[in-house]
Amino acid sequence: MRSVVQRVTQASVTVEGEIVGRIGxxxxxxxxxxxxxxxxxxxxxxxxxxxxxxxxxxxxxxxRSIQDVGGEILMVSQFTLYGDCRKGKRPSFSTAxxxxxxxxxxxxxxxxxxxxxxxxxxxxxxxxxxxxxxxxGPVTLLIDSEKNF
Numbered sequence: 237m238r239s240v241v242q243r244v245t246q247a248s249v250t251v252e253g254e255i256v257g258r259i260g261x262x263x264x265x266x267x268x269x270x271x272x273x274x275x276x277x278x279x280x281x282x283x284x285x286x287x288x289x290x291x292x293x294x295x296x297x298x299x300r301s302i303q304d305v306g307g308e309i310l311m312v313s314q315f316t317l318y319g320d321c322r323k324g325k326r327p328s329f330s331t332a333x334x335x336x337x338x339x340x341x342x343x344x345x346x347x348x349x350x351x352x353x354x355x356x357x358x359x360x361x362x363x364x365x366x367x368x369x370x371x372x373g374p375v376t377l378l379i380d381s382e383k384n385f
Contacts, residue, residue: 239281240314241285241379242265242266244262248310248369249365256360257312260307266314268313268315278344285309285349291307308357310359335361
């Protein structure tokens with residue numbers, strides 16, 4: 237399981253000209269599911285996302301989590317996080333999870349994060365989406381449940 241986590245002052249996702257998800261200050265999470273991912277990977281990823289200390293404390297140090305600051309999360313499913321560009325010029329997505337598996341794990345992740353008391357907005361699974369954001373910092377992290385990076 238892979239995520240790109242960005243601290244934002246605002247973010248939104250649009251489908252067919254309509255905004256389907258919008259947040260103020262918080263995190264934009266691009267979320268990808270791989271073929272071998274399990275509920276254990278999901279639990280690890282959710283814990284990492286909600287616990288990451290990406291927000292500043294009174295001393296200007298990144299010591300606060302999304303829960304600590306009461307921020308929001310916009311989650312967007314993105315299979316292209318499993319794009320393998322090592323050969324040729326066209327990425328291979330052979331290690332991305334099949335759509336039904338990815339959708340199920342994505343929805344479970346959203347519900348688990350909501351279960352932590354956080355407001356979560358989403359895009360629409362498998363839709364063509366336009367994602368807009370104002371990255372704060374900028375702060376952007378790559379997270380992989382197999383700890384590849």
